[in-house]
Amino acid sequence: MFGGHVTISTNSPFLRRSSSRPVVSEPGSTERPIDVDEVFSLPIEASEMKTGDTSKHGAAIMPSPIFLWRFKVLLFSLWGFICCKIGIDSVLRMNADLRDLFLYEAFLYYNPLLLVTMMVWLWGINLWVFAQSSVNYAKIFDLDQTHLTHRETWTCATWMTIVVPSSMTAYLYLYSHGEVSWAASQPVILYAVVLMVLIFPFDIFYLSSRYYLLKTLWRIAFPIQPITFSDFFVADILTSMAKVFSDLERSVCRMVHRQVATIAWFEADSICGSHSAAIPLVLVLPYVWRFFQCLRQYKDTRERTCLLNALKYSTAVPVIFLSALKYHVFPDQWTNIYRPLWLLSSVANSLYSFYWDVTRDWDLSVFSRIFKFKTPHLCSNVLYGRQWVYYWAIGSNLVLRCTWTYKLSAHLRHNYLTVFTITALEMLRRFQWIFFRVENEWNKMTLKPSLQVSMNDIPHEEDRLLPPMNNDHDV
Numbered sequence: 001m002f003g004g005h006v007t008i009s010t011n012s013p014f015l016r017r018s019s020s021r022p023v024v025s026e027p028g029s030t031e032r033p034i035d036v037d038e039v040f041s042l043p044i045e046a047s048e049m050k051t052g053d054t055s056k057h058g059a060a061i062m063p064s065p066i067f068l069w070r071f072k073v074l075l076f077s078l079w080g081f082i083c084c085k086i087g088i089d090s091v092l093r094m095n096a097d098l099r100d101l102f103l104y105e106a107f108l109y110y111n112p113l114l115l116v117t118m119m120v121w122l123w124g125i126n127l128w129v130f131a132q133s134s135v136n137y138a139k140i141f142d143l144d145q146t147h148l149t150h151r152e153t154w155t156c157a158t159w160m161t162i163v164v165p166s167s168m169t170a171y172l173y174l175y176s177h178g179e180v181s182w183a184a185s186q187p188v189i190l191y192a193v194v195l196m197v198l199i200f201p202f203d204i205f206y207l208s209s210r211y212y213l214l215k216t217l218w219r220i221a222f223p224i225q226p227i228t229f230s231d232f233f234v235a236d237i238l239t240s241m242a243k244v245f246s247d248l249e250r251s252v253c254r255m256v257h258r259q260v261a262t263i264a265w266f267e268a269d270s271i272c273g274s275h276s277a278a279i280p281l282v283l284v285l286p287y288v289w290r291f292f293q294c295l296r297q298y299k300d301t302r303e304r305t306c307l308l309n310a311l312k313y314s315t316a317v318p319v320i321f322l323s324a325l326k327y328h329v330f331p332d333q334w335t336n337i338y339r340p341l342w343l344l345s346s347v348a349n350s351l352y353s354f355y356w357d358v359t360r361d362w363d364l365s366v367f368s369r370i371f372k373f374k375t376p377h378l379c380s381n382v383l384y385g386r387q388w389v390y391y392w393a394i395g396s397n398l399v400l401r402c403t404w405t406y407k408l409s410a411h412l413r414h415n416y417l418t419v420f421t422i423t424a425l426e427m428l429r430r431f432q433w434i435f436f437r438v439e440n441e442w443n444k445m446t447l448k449p450s451l452q453v454s455m456n457d458i459p460h461e462e463d464r465l466l467p468p469m470n471n472d473h474d475v
Helices: 036-040 044-061 065-092 096-132 150-176 180-199 207-221 229-240 242-256 278-301 304-314 316-327 331-361 387-407 416-457 461-465
Strands: none
Touching (some): 096 150, 096 416, 150 180, 180 207, 207 278, 229 242, 229 278, 229 416, 242 278, 242 416, 278 304, 278 316, 304 316, 331 387, 331 416, 387 416
């Protein structure tokens, strides 16, 4: 997702490995490395001047980049239409009584990977905006030269967008035509391929980036070493994907117990059913990781804000477990006792998280920063001078914080379309949160030295009292 630390010789003519976008530079040359994309984007006249008549004929038959891009868009749109057509026809072939159960099961298998694909697309947009602005995200995350750019991130997202819906379409088609065993194998194959791509040890499929991501996830799960910005940044994103982890757990559980393409899992008391105790445990896991990260930071820095941040993540625990109690208590107890407690804990978590986003993560204050756009060091590096963006970010963040906690309600668990919509909205909230969080970190890295320099420029009291010494004497 970000990039890894792979040692590359400076004398090598290729600064990028085979799995990355090649950047070519001659050994010992002091000129800027030449990007291959820039070479292909040069005008045809420039290449003709260098290579003569031979390259003139080669350049004439080579299609333009705009034509290739339009052709790819056309193929992608045609593929999307075919998948939608086959999927809709397959659903209509099924019995109306079992159609909802079948769609719920199919949605559960592919919903997590679809949301992950969406997050990769959004992360590519984040990188693109940072590349257009003065925010050096590579320095913030301590990335090397092999980190993924926004173009490569979008390439990964494009392949994910093709593979996941294709597997889902095959699942719908095979099941509706009576090939139950072949249909059941589709999500199993997809999950196995995704796992193999992540852990593949060879230098393909962006090895350094995959290694960096896996190493960061390991540091999040076991916060033994000092916490870096990448560690708690990715951990914060994982809290927004708690529902994705919950659906992954239920999907893998059904695959392990061979309940794919069956309705045995729909029994509430089954090991993979809706009453499973593993669901709240997986939902709370990202918040527990973030909680222990804050404790580790407090151990290293002794800053009280780390304890207050840990308290924020601990407020999500009662929201999750009180919601899960609906399946394990009598209806009267839930209505009279646990439901009011759940509502109270939800409000506390939403307001606390909203306050922390605005005042700590974003370092925005309604009265001290938003309206001071004339002061250069107080405004955003990404969205300079656009006040409406700040109003929108604060207002939408408050609303989406409330809907995110409401999503954890037990009675919405089977309404998969509502849950999917709210989860997608939460990922959009996290997407806009990334802009302000990263630029705030960049401001901390760049403003502290500038503030120190400005303080050194202020004349001291003795400098104002004593006249400057003049070493030039008249002869």
